[in-house]
Amino acid sequence: MKQEYRLISSTPKPFVKWAGGKRQLLPVIANHIPQRFERYFEPFLGGGAVFFNLVLQEKDTKWMLSDLNSDLILSYVTIRDRVDELISTLEAHAVNYFKNPSSYYYKIRESNPKGQIEKVSRLVFLNKTCFNGLYRVNSKGKFNVPLGKYVNPNIVNKENLLSVSKTLQSKDISIKCQDFEAALKNTSSGDFVYLDPPYQPVSDTANFTSYTNGNFGYDDQKRLFAKFKSLDRKGVKILLSNSKSEKIIDLFHEFADGIVEINANRFINSVSQRRTGHTELLIKNY
Numbered sequence: 001m002k003q004e005y006r007l008i009s010s011t012p013k014p015f016v017k018w019a020g021g022k023r024q025l026l027p028v029i030a031n032h033i034p035q036r037f038e039r040y041f042e043p044f045l046g047g048g049a050v051f052f053n054l055v056l057q058e059k060d061t062k063w064m065l066s067d068l069n070s071d072l073i074l075s076y077v078t079i080r081d082r083v084d085e086l087i088s089t090l091e092a093h094a095v096n097y098f099k100n101p102s103s104y105y106y107k108i109r110e111s112n113p114k115g116q117i118e119k120v121s122r123l124v125f126l127n128k129t130c131f132n133g134l135y136r137v138n139s140k141g142k143f144n145v146p147l148g149k150y151v152n153p154n155i156v157n158k159e160n161l162l163s164v165s166k167t168l169q170s171k172d173i174s175i176k177c178q179d180f181e182a183a184l185k186n187t188s189s190g191d192f193v194y195l196d197p198p199y200q201p202v203s204d205t206a207n208f209t210s211y212t213n214g215n216f217g218y219d220d221q222k223r224l225f226a227k228f229k230s231l232d233r234k235g236v237k238i239l240l241s242n243s244k245s246e247k248i249i250d251l252f253h254e255f256a257d258g259i260v261e262i263n264a265n266r267f268i269n270s271v272s273q274r275r276t277g278h279t280e281l282l283i284k285n286y
């Protein structure tokens with residue numbers, strides 16, 4: 001088993017598909033990453049697409065990763081510390097799933113395991129087999145997504161899990177479950193912060209927060225803006241993703257020179273015809 005670690009050659013990628021994941025926007029975001037920075041902060045980590053894209057390119061950087069979702073952070077920590085046990089339980093899930101996908105999926109969806117490995121294994125399993133592959137909970141915190149339509153879902157991506165595990169074992173990476181304000185307390189001049197919060201709805205009727213597990217309302221966007229300003233005053237470089245909504249444009253008007261409109265595809269709607277391009281914002285202070 002040990003030898004496998006030495007054979008890992010693939011680059012680590014997100015191990016779950018996450019609402020608002022940035023994988024498709026990486027080429028655009030990469031153009032806006034500063035050339036040099038001391039430490040990297042990503043306090044709305046989600047699937048970590050931006051972090052995984054940077055981590056092997058930037059040497060001598062410290063990586064401060066966090067998210068408020070405790071199940072998600074438990075998954076990162078488990079992959080880092082106990083990846084072999086996780087892979088074994090995922091392999092067992094895969095065997096049972098392929099015997100009878102529907103009944104096994106709903107059985108696991110209804111289960112509520114208490115052990116660390118079983119909890120994380122359930123999260124990854126549901127993420128790989130559910131409709132649209134997204135983690136989403138209802139107002140009671142219950143995962144409520146129906147079975148997906150995959151013929152052959154890749155439930156155990158062993159190579160990637162091992163690669164993620166090896167990467168996260170670096171002493172230069174810190175992973176914490178916390179609110180963004182706490183995560184950004186100890187930043188200083190020379191650091192770089194990438195902010196990818198749940199987006200402000202583009203209209204009062206669009207309810208984006210329903211699939212992001214968390215009620216990140218307009219008050220939180222204002223709290224984020226206040227933090228953006230205080231980091232700016234400290235000399236921290238900040239890049240923020242958000243929707244092209246009037247409220248965000250108003251809130252950040254003093255950083256208007258740093259607002260870039262980008263084209264994005266949002267793969268959230270269950271009706272594929274509605275997966276059309278739309279514009280969103282990158283806001284930076286450099």
Ligand SMILES: C[S@@+](CC[C@H](N)C(=O)[O-])C[C@H]1O[C@@H](n2cnc3c(N)ncnc32)[C@H](O)[C@@H]1O
Pocket residue numbers: 018019020021022023043044045046047048049050066067068069178179180181196197198199212213214216
């Ligand atoms: C848009 S997603 C980030 C997606 C990520 N960039 C990716 O590529 O997958 C927003 C994340 O913010 C987290 N979140 C919500 N409220 C938060 C808060 N107050 N502090 C920190 N994280 C929060 C959610 O759990 C979610 O993972």
